[in-house]
Amino acid sequence: GEDVEQSLFLSVREGDSSVINCTYTDSSSTYLYWYKQEPGAGLQLLTYIFSNMDMKQDQRLTVLLNKKDKHLSLRIADTQTGDSAIYFCAEIVASGGSYIPTFGRGTSLIVHP
Amino acid sequence: KAGVTQTPRYLIKTRGQQVTLSCSPISGHRSVSWYQQTPGQGLQFLFEYFSETQRNKGNFPGRFSGRQFSNSRSEMNVSTLELGDSALYLCASSLEVSHTYEQYFGPGTRLTVT
Numbered sequence: 001g002e003d004v005e006q007s008l009f010l011s012v013r014e015g016d017s018s019v020i021n022c023t024y025t026d027s028s029s030t031y032l033y034w035y036k037q038e039p040g041a042g043l044q045l046l047t048y049i050f051s052n053m054d055m056k057q058d059q060r061l062t063v064l065l066n067k068k069d070k071h072l073s074l075r076i077a078d079t080q081t082g083d084s085a086i087y088f089c090a091e092i093v094a095s096g097g098s099y100i101p102t103f104g105r106g107t108s109l110i111v112h113p
Numbered sequence: 114k115a116g117v118t119q120t121p122r123y124l125i126k127t128r129g130q131q132v133t134l135s136c137s138p139i140s141g142h143r144s145v146s147w148y149q150q151t152p153g154q155g156l157q158f159l160f161e162y163f164s165e166t167q168r169n170k171g172n173f174p175g176r177f178s179g180r181q182f183s184n185s186r187s188e189m190n191v192s193t194l195e196l197g198d199s200a201l202y203l204c205a206s207s208l209e210v211s212h213t214y215e216q217y218f219g220p221g222t223r224l225t226v227t
Contacts, residue, residue, distance in 0.1 A: 040220070043205070048215070098169040100158050100169065
């Protein structure tokens with residue numbers, strides 16, 4: 001399909017790990033991104049991964065990339081209530097000479113105490 | 114270092130009017146991108162400016178236009194407003210063209226069209 005796809009909701013208990021999944025569209029995408037949006041705020045870049053990597057770890061965040069299946073995941077270890085937010089995955093799609101940032105609909109992460 | 118600022122934060126306009134939104138990027142950033150966020154369509158890319166030139170463009174009608182000034186500040190204009198233009202408009206800046214560099218987002222301008 002043409003859309004970047006994510007599940008809409010994820011609910012976890014505080015202290016557990018969260019895994020947010022994404023399927024992207026363009027196999028030639030060079031960069032894949034994860035953003036976080038808190039209520040009333042813009043997007044905050046959490047991390048990004050180059051397409052020649054399989055995994056990237058940054059403190060509590062682990063990004064896994066499966067290029068064959070065009071699947072990207074974000075794992076948050078020891079999830080805290082402050083991690084409650086909407087998480088967006090994004091790719092850059094080359095189209096007609098332009099580079100179009102294309103976002104998923106976002107996954108609402110709800111962390112229960 | 115100050116973040117990306119957008120003005121105004123909230124705006125109410127009537128169908129058929131036009132509107133101009135402003136974005137000041139982080140100091141030293143030369144690329145500014147604009148996005149529209151709605152519950153129905155999600156986050157969609159409008160366009161990107163770099164060194165006063167439009168470098169990338171999304172799939173929006175010509176009613177949506179923008180420009181960038183020599184100090185990298187950018188404005189976005191929407192003419193002949195429609196109800197469906199009600200949205201959160203986000204601006205993001207980056208050092209260079211956005212497909213290679215991290216983007217930093219502003220808080221957005223909430224536009225309501227009545």
